[in-house]
Amino acid sequence: MSTHRSKPLVRVLGIDxxxxxxxxxxxxxxxxxxxxxxxxxIRVKGDSFPERLGHIFATLGEIIEQWxxxxxxxxxxxxxxxxxxxxxxxxxxxxxxxAAVSRQLAVSEYAxxxxxxxxxxxxxxxxxxxxxxxxxLLHIEPELQADAADGLAIAxxxxxxxxxxxxxGIPARKRSRGRGLRL
Numbered sequence: 108m109s110t111h112r113s114k115p116l117v118r119v120l121g122i123d124x125x126x127x128x129x130x131x132x133x134x135x136x137x138x139x140x141x142x143x144x145x146x147x148x149i150r151v152k153g154d155s156f157p158e159r160l161g162h163i164f165a166t167l168g169e170i171i172e173q174w175x176x177x178x179x180x181x182x183x184x185x186x187x188x189x190x191x192x193x194x195x196x197x198x199x200x201x202x203x204x205x206a207a208v209s210r211q212l213a214v215s216e217y218a219x220x221x222x223x224x225x226x227x228x229x230x231x232x233x234x235x236x237x238x239x240x241x242x243x244l245l246h247i248e249p250e251l252q253a254d255a256a257d258g259l260a261i262a263x264x265x266x267x268x269x270x271x272x273x274x275x276g277i278p279a280r281k282r283s284r285g286r287g288l289r290l
Contacts, residue, residue: 114138117269120176121262122167123254124203126195127151129163130254133174134245136266143245145174146255156195160202167206179207180265182257183216217264222257225264 114137123130132146149166153159171179181203187193207214220230227240238256241247244263251259 116142117178117266118144118174118176119262119266120171120174120179120207121258121260121265122179122181122203122207123257123261124163124181124196124200125151125254126156126159126199128254129167129199129203130252130256130258131167131170132241132255132259132262133170133176134259134262134266136263138266138269141245141263141266143247143259146247146251146259148252148254148258151199156198160198163199163202164206167203168210171206171210171212176212178265178269179212179214180261181207181214181216182222182261183218185219215265215269217261217268221268222260222264225267226260 116135116137118133118135121132121134127150129149129151130146131148133144134141135144136142147170149163151159152162181200184193184197184200187196204214223232223237224230226232226244227236229236232240234253234257237260238251238253241256241259241263242251245259
């Protein structure tokens with residue numbers, strides 16, 4: 108007699124942070140299959156930069172309360188030729204991470220190249236390729252806004268990488284639960 112049990116679904120919020128537009132996607136996954144629940148983008152509002160960071164924090168907090176993810180994944184900062192842009196992106200990431208850890212959620216971080224590799228098979232894929240693959244993987248008919256597609260890609264990367272055994276060549280992710288990063 109077979110006692111085949113399917114793996115339980117985990118709800119994941121993927122965040123593509125930005126100081127102008129922050130994308131997000133919510134999926135459920137058993138590690139092999141992923142199902143689309145929601146996606147969108149936050150057009151950041153505020154007159155001052157601190158107000159904009161507060162808007163990211165508050166809006167992501169509302170999304171977390173609405174969708175109740177069990178885990179959160181976010182893109183790591185990539186190197187930029189413009190130090191000011193990299194600094195602003197880092198601060199937007201901080202606001203997003205704080206929205207999650209203040210609600211006792213674990214946050215995993217993934218490099219942009221790894222996200223693209225998991226979703227498209229190539230770490231050098233462009234945004235359009237990511238959009239096409241996410242639409243195909245999650246059976247989404249309408250066009251996806253680029254930042255929302257990236258948020259979904261981050262969630263898919265996390266869902267399909269979270270139980271990969273060590274030694275497989277996939278870089279370990281960093282996790283945070285409000286008490287500093289653990290490697």
